[in-house]
Amino acid sequence: MEELKSLGKHNKPKPWDVDPDMERCLERWAVEKKFDPxxxxxxxxxxxxxxxxxxxxxxxxxxxxxxxxxxxxxxxxxxxxxxxxxxxxxxxxxxxxxxxxxxxxxxxxxxxxxxxxxxxxxxxxxEDDMSYDIINIGRLAPSKEKFLITRVLFLGHKSSSLKTLETSTNCFIRLQGNTVAAMGSFRALRRLRIIVEHCFLNGMRPSDVLKTMEDAGKCGPNRFTKEKDPFTDSPWYLPSANTYWEDGGYMLPLYDRF
Known part of the structure; x- marks a missing residue:
């Protein structure tokens, strides 16, 4: 059983990631007061x-x-x-x-x-509660060929995977060259960066990464919104025909299937 690849040994979970009381942890992302002239x-x-x-x-x-x-x-x-x-x-x-x-x-x-x-x-x-993030995805894939294949999987048919990822994370996403530009709240951008990095590190679609993280207990639907994740309920979602599962719900890296 293989886990998702990580960026490094120092990429450890933060205290607010493992705390079961998420209501107290989510307050750290809220904007208390807007600027008054x-x-x-x-x-x-x-x-x-x-x-x-x-x-x-x-x-x-x-x-x-x-x-x-x-x-x-x-x-x-x-x-x-x-x-x-x-x-x-x-x-x-x-x-x-x-x-x-x-x-x-x-x-x-x-x-x-x-x-x-x-x-x-x-x-x-x-706006005060809006932020952005530029994710460099060109350095994540081991080769240019695998990067182009993963980029097509990330977009999906007629950008279906990209639209569904926007629905799931409540972020605006624009893929341009070797970077991904995203706009949203601080908490949503942090979740989006984890998903995008796992997509290009493991060569998987966003839907497969979300499903893997939910089954592993790292990014379940009750974690952020305490509601069912709209990713699989989206009208653009199509189940993958090349999905391979092991015991425990982990997904094999796509690199092993090239």
Whole structure:
């Protein structure tokens, strides 16, 4: 009986992972108070700015959505600039900026826009309870051939596996090249990173990894939402025809089947 591959010997479970009382543990991810402009009435003392280069294929989309991005940042007192000659975006604070952390959120917005994330979805990163994660999947597979096969399994037929994984984790997922860009809550992104890494380390579909983790008692449905996992109830879910099980519910690594 073989277990899922891990990233290293130091990847050990945290205390909040093994605590059965998840209600107390989940409070650590909650946002207690949102920023109030009255906390910083004088504004920023210095000007902070960030720039981000975007690929040429994104120029047409950025030109179309830039007025919406500019108006959304203006509400938070942040100025933005789109340079079409050198192909880069810039955000900077102004005298009307009150939230010191909003410039970091604006920097994350530029990074998501340059990674083929739609502007309507990328603007949600300005919210306090929203975060993002960039997962590098190119280094996880042992070879380029196995990486391409696992990438096809991760997407599924007409992106069915990707849509079902979004439903299960409540995250927005965008696969671009050798990276996976995701947006969601802190707790959901942490769970998503574990699933994505196991998918490319073991060469399995997301549905197979979720089923394996549930049977192993590592990521059951009562762990996060205390409800049935919507992954298998999704209309996009299709059972795998190449699933091999051992005693105890563990799945054999797909590398042994190549």
């Amino acid at each position: 009255t906390w910083n009435p004088t504004g920023m003392l210095e000007v902070s700015s960030f720039s981000r280069v975007y690929p040429q294929r994104r120029e047409k989309h950025l030109l179309k959505c830039w007025p919406r991005v500019k108006s959304a940042l203006k509400e938070h007192g942040v100025s933005c600039e789109l340079n079409l000659v050198e192909r880069y975006m810039t955000v900077s604070t102004t005298k009307k900026t009150r939230d010191p952390y909003i410039i970091v959120k604006a920097r994350d917005l530029l990074r998501l826009l340059s990674r083929s994330v739609p502007a309507r979805q990328a603007l949600k990163i300005l």
